[in-house]
Amino acid sequence: METNKKTIIVFSGDFDKVMAALIIATGAAAMGDQVTMFFTFWGLNAIRKPQKVKAGKKSFLQKMFGMMMPRGINKLGLSKMNFMGLGVPLMNKVIKAKGAMTLTQLLEAAREQGVKLVACTMTMELLGFSKEELLDGVELAGVAGYLAEADEANVNLFI
Amino acid sequence: METNKKTIIVFSGDFDKVMAALIIATGAAAMGDQVTMFFTFWGLNAIRKPQKVKAGKKSFLQKMFGMMMPRGINKLGLSKMNFMGLGVPLMNKVIKAKGAMTLTQLLEAAREQGVKLVACTMTMELLGFSKEELLDGVELAGVAGYLAEADEANVNLFI
Amino acid sequence: METNKKTIIVFSGDFDKVMAALIIATGAAAMGDQVTMFFTFWGLNAIRKPQKVKAGKKSFLQKMFGMMMPRGINKLGLSKMNFMGLGVPLMNKVIKAKGAMTLTQLLEAAREQGVKLVACTMTMELLGFSKEELLDGVELAGVAGYLAEADEANVNLFI
Numbered sequence: 001m002e003t004n005k006k007t008i009i010v011f012s013g014d015f016d017k018v019m020a021a022l023i024i025a026t027g028a029a030a031m032g033d034q035v036t037m038f039f040t041f042w043g044l045n046a047i048r049k050p051q052k053v054k055a056g057k058k059s060f061l062q063k064m065f066g067m068m069m070p071r072g073i074n075k076l077g078l079s080k081m082n083f084m085g086l087g088v089p090l091m092n093k094v095i096k097a098k099g100a101m102t103l104t105q106l107l108e109a110a111r112e113q114g115v116k117l118v119a120c121t122m123t124m125e126l127l128g129f130s131k132e133e134l135l136d137g138v139e140l141a142g143v144a145g146y147l148a149e150a151d152e153a154n155v156n157l158f159i
Numbered sequence: 160m161e162t163n164k165k166t167i168i169v170f171s172g173d174f175d176k177v178m179a180a181l182i183i184a185t186g187a188a189a190m191g192d193q194v195t196m197f198f199t200f201w202g203l204n205a206i207r208k209p210q211k212v213k214a215g216k217k218s219f220l221q222k223m224f225g226m227m228m229p230r231g232i233n234k235l236g237l238s239k240m241n242f243m244g245l246g247v248p249l250m251n252k253v254i255k256a257k258g259a260m261t262l263t264q265l266l267e268a269a270r271e272q273g274v275k276l277v278a279c280t281m282t283m284e285l286l287g288f289s290k291e292e293l294l295d296g297v298e299l300a301g302v303a304g305y306l307a308e309a310d311e312a313n314v315n316l317f318i
Numbered sequence: 319m320e321t322n323k324k325t326i327i328v329f330s331g332d333f334d335k336v337m338a339a340l341i342i343a344t345g346a347a348a349m350g351d352q353v354t355m356f357f358t359f360w361g362l363n364a365i366r367k368p369q370k371v372k373a374g375k376k377s378f379l380q381k382m383f384g385m386m387m388p389r390g391i392n393k394l395g396l397s398k399m400n401f402m403g404l405g406v407p408l409m410n411k412v413i414k415a416k417g418a419m420t421l422t423q424l425l426e427a428a429r430e431q432g433v434k435l436v437a438c439t440m441t442m443e444l445l446g447f448s449k450e451e452l453l454d455g456v457e458l459a460g461v462a463g464y465l466a467e468a469d470e471a472n473v474n475l476f477i
Contacts, residue, residue, distance in 0.1 A: 004310055009475075011338055013398070016200050020170055020317075023281065027302035041334055042398055061412050068399060080172070080201055081227060094220050094285050122341065126412050143345035150473045151322055155309045157168075157317040158338075158475040163469055175359055179329055179476075182440065186461035239331070239360055240386060253379050253444050314468045316327075316476040 005034045005153035007146070012159055013042030013070065014079035015088050015103065021159045022106035028155075029113035036149050037110070038141070040120035043159075044127070045070045046107070047117060047135045055130040062128025069127070073103045111137065118145065164193045164312035166305070171318055172201030172229065173238035174247050174262065180318045181265035187314075188272035195308050196269070197300070199279035202318075203286070204229045205266070206276055206294045214289040221287025228286070232262045270296065277304065323352045323471035325464065330477055331360030331388065332397035333406050333421065339477045340424035346473075347431035354467050355428070356459070358438035361477075362445070363388045364425070365435055365453045373448040380446025387445070391421045429455065436463065 006028045010021045025035045039047050050072040058066065070076055078087040095102055101109065111117065118139045123129070131140065150156045165187045169180045184194045198206050209231040217225065229235055237246040254261055260268065270276065277298045283289070290299065309315045324346045328339045343353045357365050368390040376384065388394055396405040413420055419427065429435065436457045441447070449458065468474045 009338075011335065011477075017170065020168075020200060023302050024305070028306055031303065031306060033306075041338060059412070059415060061408055061415075064408075065399075065412075081224075090220055090223075091285075094218070094224075094287075097218060097220075098284055100281070100285060122418070125416055126409075126418060128412075143341055144349065146342070147346055147349060147351075147473075155306075155315045156473045156475065157315065158477050159170075159317050176329065179327075179359060182461050183464070187465055190462065190465060192465075240383075249379055249382075250444075253377070253383075253446075256377060256379075257443055259440070259444060314465075314474045316474065318329075318476050 004155070005036075005149070006155045007036045007038065007150045007153045007157070009038045009040060009146070009158045010043035010046060011041050012079070013045040013076055015076040015091065016079050017159050018043070018046045018073065018076060019103055019106065021157075022103065022110055024157070025115050026106060026109050026113060029110065029115050034114075034116075035110075036116040036118060036153075038118045038120060038146050039138075040123050042069070044119060044123055044129060044134075045076060046073045047119060047138050048072045048129070048133055049135060050074060053130075053133045055128075055133050058128040065127045066129070066133075073107055076103070120146075163314070164195075164308070165314045166195045166197065166309050166312045166316070168197045168199060168305070168317045169202035169205065170200050171238070172204040172235055174235040174250065175238050176318050177202070177205045177232065177235060178262055178265065180316075181262065181269055183316070184274050185265060185268050185272060188269065188274050193273075193275075194269075195275040195277060195312075197277045197279060197305050198297075199282050201228070203278060203282055203288060203293075204235060205232045206278060206297050207231045207288070207292055208294060209233060212289075212292045214287075214292050217287040224286045225288070225292075232266055235262070279305075322473070323354075323467070324473045325354045325356065325468045325471045325475070327356045327358060327464070327476045328361035328364065329359050330397070331363040331394055333394040333409065334397050335477050336361070336364045336391065336394060337421055337424065339475075340421065340428055342475070343433050344424060344427050344431060347428065347433050352432075352434075353428075354434040354436060354471075356436045356438060356464050357456075358441050360387070362437060362441055362447060362452075363394060364391045365437060365456050366390045366447070366451055367453060368392060371448075371451045373446075373451050376446040383445045384447070384451075391425055394421070438464075
């Protein structure tokens with residue numbers, strides 16, 4: 001089987017959209033494809049460390065953004081039917097009942113399969129995220145890095 | 160004219176996004192392209208049968224999801240300016256005044272043109288949708304099925 | 319370096335999504351790529367002129383849509399954490415503090431770099447926008463025009 005490259009821009013920080021992105025990424029990696037996920041804007045929340053991390057100097061606004069944005073993949077909300085936060089535990093209940101993978105397990109699987117996780121440096125700078133606040137092993141790149149990979153890929157999605 | 164393959168993941172169940180997806184799909188089919196639409200997550204609502212269908216056993220949560228999610232393409236809401244449901248009748252009024260096609264007509268046209276409609280099996284399992292609840296003629300596939308088609312296509316969109 | 323073509327459908331009229339679209343577009347143009355942005359549905363708001371323009375006859379509903387939709391790129395709201403309009407000034411403050419480009423500057427840069435800005439004729443007809451209401455230099459095309467360009471491009475995104 002010929003293997004191909006895939007890129008996925010994860011712009012959204014919604015539970016359901018991140019789930020879709022991870023299912024496509026792990027599916028493609030399982031078929032032998034090289035997959036790169038670029039986390040940008042709200043998507044960056046999916047690769048934040050859950051714990052509070054001492055980071056460099058932040059402006060007041062950056063501190064505010066940091067505080068208000070979900071800390072890691074376990075804190076994401078649904079894009080629809082979120083029911084003020086109740087939607088995700090319900091969704092997780094269904095996922096477990098069906099023996100499907102939770103978001104955390106999907107992300108872990110992606111890492112084990114060698115899916116490349118890249119954080120958008122521009123968003124990091126704007127919102128004041130330092131590398132230490134993101135999961136270990138996450139790479140950093142800007143738009144040029146994204147485009148270089150997209151040019152080599154045969155499927156490029158924006159989620 | 161060379162014809163090509165296109166795939167569209169319809170993740171969204173919003174009236175306007177489903178409309179955009181169908182316009183691209185029918186446009187490409189009219190130009191001779193093979194088009195596959197993968198309906199996943201909320202997008203699945205667009206290919207539900209409007210009537211209630213006796214389906215297999217569902218868990219309480221699956222029944223709840225089934226009840227709360229729109230039943231078919233005529234029940235979708237706008238992503239913006241929905242005005243608590245008023246947005247769609249207004250949009251439909253404009254569509255008819257302009258002699259454009261309604262969502263139902265676009266979906267019908269897509270089917271007549273041979274656009275392949277595929278339901279995501281993983282979402283179906285999670286949310287408890289059976290094949291009988293979806294429009295006749297809809298095919299079923301998982302992420303591997305999607306990737307196989309995307310690899311052959313020259314345009315792959317996530318909507 | 320080989321140069322390639324890129325197309326971006328800008329469906330969303332959200333500040334953050336339009337920003338992402340413009341960053342990818344200007345980044346690709348800077349690398350020598352030909353880039354076409356298709357503004358459709360709410361995305362059309364990003365290329366409206368800020369001032370009121372005498373346009374042709376509009377139906378009551380079209381007038382209403384015209385009035386309620388943001389007039390130009392400076393009036394867009396965030397898709398998340400909009401805080402009833404407060405999110406954008408805060409975001410702009412961060413952008414300026416970091417020496418990054420505002421949306422208006424990004425759009426200007428895109429135009430200077432030769433990024434092709436195309437308005438979707440179908441949306442224009444539906445919502446009653448005339449060419450005069452859109453920024454000068456914007457081209458018009460339908461779905462066939464989009465598909466012709468997408469067929470020649472190696473990266474096609476829907477934002």
